[in-house]
Amino acid sequence: MVKGKDSRARKKGSNLKACRECHSLVEGDVCPMCQSSSLSEDWSGYLVIVDPLKSEIAKLMGIKRPGKFALKVR
């Protein structure tokens, strides 16, 4: 019940936006990876890829570079 309210409150303090195309979390207005300007402030789930070559999770998500990603972007 509190979950939705809580996640919004937490996002308020974060200035990261998620790219709707590649799910990357970025700070500016354009995704530096895919040059898309379709960014969303409404995202949830957080994933940090440190080693994309060895990571099984990166393979499952189809991620080929290190960085921060959102699991779900609305």
Next chain:
Amino acid sequence: MAQEQQMQAETPTASVFAVKTTANQERSVANLIAMVARKEGYDIRSILVPEELKGYVLVESPMHEIVEHTIQNIPHAKAVVKGASSIAEVQHFLAPKPVVTGISEGDIVELISGPFKGERARVKRVDETKEEITVELSEAMVPIPVTVRGDIVRVLSKEETR
């Protein structure tokens, strides 16, 4: 390609370890774990913070000791939970279900936030792609359809099948 295959053969398979953190500090702990791993060259491959799992972060690494060593000086990271999970066990976190799953037309719901907080309503339409639902407030004199986010309602009763 051949180099990648060779690397895969040499790479020990990773498990997923849960790290207990202070509530609401999961993202900062994940960032710090990644920073320490890069700086010290520890074999940590990824850090996962699912929205559903409050107070924990999931760390992909081949060994429990590596994770334990990494979190030693990280504030808000309390301990590594004993035991490991396989990648398959955490795979469902990677593709979260739409929030409207389980809500269907005709259900009676209660709005739990927003201007209609506390009001009861009947679901008229469910939009899975936008994760929105259209409801009609039960106590309104004139039934006006209101479209709200799927995560601000709680299902009170399912539609009765006649």
